[in-house]
Amino acid sequence: MTAYNAPIADMRFVFEHVAGLREVAALPGLDHASPDVVDAVLEEAGRLAANVLAPLNRTGDVEGAVLENGVVRTARGFKEAYRQFAEGGWMGLVFPEAYGGQNLPWLVNAAVSEMWNAANLSFQLCPLLTQGAIEAILHHGTDEQREIYATRLVSGAWSGAMCLTEPQAGSDVGAVRTRAVRDGDRYRLFGTKIFITYGEHDLTENIVHLVLARLDGAPAGTKGLSLFIVPKYLPNPDGSLGARNDMRCVSIEHKLGINASPTCVMSYGDEEGAVGFLLGQENEGMRCMFTMMNNARLAVGNEGLGLAERAYQEALAYAQQRVQGRHQGRPAAIIAYPDVRRMLFTMRARIAAMRALCYWTAGFVDRSYRAPDATARSLAADRVALLTPMVKAWCTDLAQEIASTAVQVHGGMGFIEETGVAQYYRDAKILSIYEGTNGIQALDLAGRKLSLAGGELPWRLLEELGTELPSLPAELVPALRPALEAVERATRHLQASSDEDRAAGATPYLHLFSATLGGFLLARGAAAAATTDAAGKDWPVLARFYVQHLLPPALALEQAVVAGVGTLDPDILAA
DSSP, X not given: OOOOOOOHHHHHHHIIIXXXXXXXXXXXXXXXXXXXXXXXXXXXXXXXXXXXXXXXXXXXXXXXXXXXTTEEEOOTXXXXXXXXXXXXXXXXXXXXXXXXXXXXXXXXXXHHHHHHHHHOHHHHHHHHHHHHHHHHHHHHOOHHHIIIIIHHHHXXXXXXXXXXXXXXXXXXXXXXXXXXXXXXXXXXXXXXXXXXXXXXXXXXXXXXXXXXXXXXXXXXXXXXXXEEEEESEEEOTTSOEEEEOSEEEEEEOOOSSOTTSOEEEEEEOSSSOEEEEEESSTTOHHHHXXXXXXXXXXXXXXXXXXXXXXXXXHHHXXXXXXXXXXXXXXXXXXXXXXXXHHHHHHHHHHHHHHHHHHHHHHHHHHHHHHOSSHHHXXXXXXXXXXXXXXXXXXXXXXXXXXHHHHHHHHGGGGGSGGGSXXXXXXXXXXXXXXXXXXXXXXXXXXXXXXXXXXXXXXXXXXXXXXXXXXXXXXXXXXXXXXXXXXXXXXXXXXXXXXXXXXXXXXXXXXXXXXXHHHHHHHHHHHHHHTTSOGGGTTHHHHHHHIIIIIHHHHHTHHHHHHHOGGGOOHHHHHO
């Protein structure tokens, strides 16, 4: 396994020429995010990722997390690494200074998180869920809840966990059976949750679970769910730790990948009931939880980006070093062969498009929070809503393809665990599953997102892309224009279709739209590269490769979008 090197030059280029960091830093409250500060943050994050987190990735995969006598112990080195992470203030990078954060842009956090994901995905899952819990508590909590919980989560002294899934429910959150019973100003919870990432561990002194549960007499389905703060240790009024709550880890899952991340089965209320505190209002738990879920969905797309970058670096190093056969009469490293270079170019061009999409979306997150004009904030929030399923689903589907290609570049050696590249392939699979499977993301895009604001969300973006076409490199326009037109036709078709036909075309539509948007963002970088220093010198080549090799197959997806549900005859599958 090769060392990880954070691609900071690429990150800076996307900041400057695609994602609009200068405009983001000019938003109210972000004036301290100067180029010097951002550069220092990236450099320091890169060192922590390379020197502390990355060396634990392989050992964590081999050792895994272990449940012993009700206590989950993380792999060797994780506690010490987490201590450095928390002491460095990384958990609170984007959160208000009033709660101990550094108040930096989400755009900067996207790049830093990419490094954590690339260096050690299993480790990063703990900060990912904690940041989501902080977001939910800051948005929906009381002043007391923010003071008690948010400050300690931001510091990293406590961690957070998201607790939705139950054995009988899966993705059908409305089927949740965990009960909540009023007990004065608090509640008692009874039930079981599965697949709880970092639901129990030894990294922090307290773990704050955000648990969906149903009050007696509440409406059926998702409308009857409430969200509760359920801490492992009940805090005293001053925030110090009090009594152990009635909750426990029953088991941890043995998984295909992310072995160092404890995925827990949690039981609440084996005795008197787990004490929980209502977050938000009764029966409005899904609205509160979606704050955490949407944060997590963007973060998972970023996980796909980081894992893809790490797999690419591994494949590139191997291709440069592995001498096999003869090329033009001489012994040669396999990178000399055109098909190997095709695979590496495919990986790198897709990663550039993924990075552009993730960072560009993060910039809109900042605008949705901080733009001085209410209309601008609303438009930015709409753009985030439209892009979120693409970031989550497209980037994680591509991460699996890129990790698979990395194994292929290694040949037979890639199939051997000791080389390390197989771990990325195994780890990547979970990304398309959790925080809503990618099929659910596609349904969200083709269904709800195409209907919001009178159906205007996609058309605002498509109109912007059409307006941008004349300013893009002329050699790229002949490929980008038909791609844009294909997305327009597919969008028009789905907006006029039945729910079943939308569902049938949802996944190919998401990939068609995302691939086209990726091409435009690469072209934007290629246009900027003509007037910049060496940092963007590769973008014109990557953009040309993308539109010539990767965009044409995506255009064929339009036929799958319009084919409709009639091509999916269930009787054939029943045979």
